[in-house]
Structures are given as C-alpha cells and as structure tokens.
Amino acid sequence: MKVGITGGIACGKSVILGMFAEAGWQTLSADSIVHELLDQDQEVYKAVVAGLGKEVIGADGTLDKKEIADIVFSNTDKRIWLEGLLHPRVHEQWTASVAKKPDQNWAVEIPLLFEKKLEKYFNLVVCLACSQKTQLSRLCSRGLSEANAKARITCQAPLAEKIEKSDIVLSNTGSLDFLRKQFSILLQKLN
Numbered sequence: 001m002k003v004g005i006t007g008g009i010a011c012g013k014s015v016i017l018g019m020f021a022e023a024g025w026q027t028l029s030a031d032s033i034v035h036e037l038l039d040q041d042q043e044v045y046k047a048v049v050a051g052l053g054k055e056v057i058g059a060d061g062t063l064d065k066k067e068i069a070d071i072v073f074s075n076t077d078k079r080i081w082l083e084g085l086l087h088p089r090v091h092e093q094w095t096a097s098v099a100k101k102p103d104q105n106w107a108v109e110i111p112l113l114f115e116k117k118l119e120k121y122f123n124l125v126v127c128l129a130c131s132q133k134t135q136l137s138r139l140c141s142r143g144l145s146e147a148n149a150k151a152r153i154t155c156q157a158p159l160a161e162k163i164e165k166s167d168i169v170l171s172n173t174g175s176l177d178f179l180r181k182q183f184s185i186l187l188q189k190l191n
Helices: 013-022 030-040 042-052 065-072 076-100 132-141 146-154 159-165 176-190
Strands: 002-007 026-029 106-109 124-129 168-171
Touching (some): 002 159, 013 106, 013 176, 026 030, 026 076, 030 065, 030 106, 042 065, 065 076, 076 106, 124 159, 168 176
Parallel strands (some): 002 106, 002 124, 026 106, 124 168
16 A cells, blocks of 8 residues: 655644554655755755855755755745756655565655646545644744745645545644544554
C-alpha cells in the first residue's frame, strides 16, 4: 500500500507522517528531502546561489533556508525556478526509495502532490485540513509575519481543491487526540 499525504501548509502533514512511522510504515517527507539537498548537494548549492544570489549564503557558509523562503515566496518566477531545480531530484529520491522496498507499506508526504500531478503513484491520497485561521496561527507561531504566512498559503493550490481530489480527509483543527482518533480509524480501514 502506498499512501500519499498532502494538505495545506501547517495542516499537520508531518504529524500524520509520524503516526504512520509509529504504526510501522515506511515513511518519506518531500520537505525533508529538500532540506537534505539544500544542506548536502554541492550541485544544488551552487545552482541556488547562482539563481537566487549570494544573499542566500548564511554566515556559516551554508544556505540560509529562511532567506531562500523569503525570496521565493515573494517572487513567483524564482519560486517556479527553484521548484524546477529541486522537484525532479526529490521525485527521483522518493520513487527510488519506494522501489527498493515495493512490498512495504509506504506513507509519503508531498505538500504539492496534486499541483505536480503525483496522485497516480499512490493507492490512496490522504489530505490534512484545518481552517485558514488555524494555519495562520500555526505559521505565525513559527515566527512568520501574517503577510508572509498568507503568501505561503496562497502559493499552494486552494485547500478546498485538495480536499475534493483526495480519497480521505483528516481534520486537524481540533486537538491532537482528535487527530489520533481519526488516524486510528484510517489505519483500521487500511489494514
């Protein structure tokens, strides 16, 4: 079984991915792969500096992910360019990992799953959803301004569209216990 996990930013995709891992599933996060590429791939490092400018180099010489995010979420052309650089590499890594263990149950978190038309790779797509007020609150608690938070939300397909295209929708506006109960029901159905 291959489950794709998607949803809006700050809706709890990583939390659900962790629950799948606790349940013994193989898990992958597209965001984690992006962070690895930015931290460890010299070809990506050079391309990002060439494409976005030297201001993305942090004081310690590594790429400053906050600066990169500030640039790409305020400039559509640069965001599309960065996605063009990173997404093929991310896709290659997660599909190769899944191919190495094809008989395992997999949960793969991909925020832009529908935007990149990746649903065909999964038996089931689970969407995490919450209110925009909750998204904004969570993003602001991570240190973003409300304007930056809204910019990040609008860079993804509308949550309503993701909900409509998904096989299962889990609500994460309530408590963590409520989300765990929903996950437990989902896991029973999958087993």
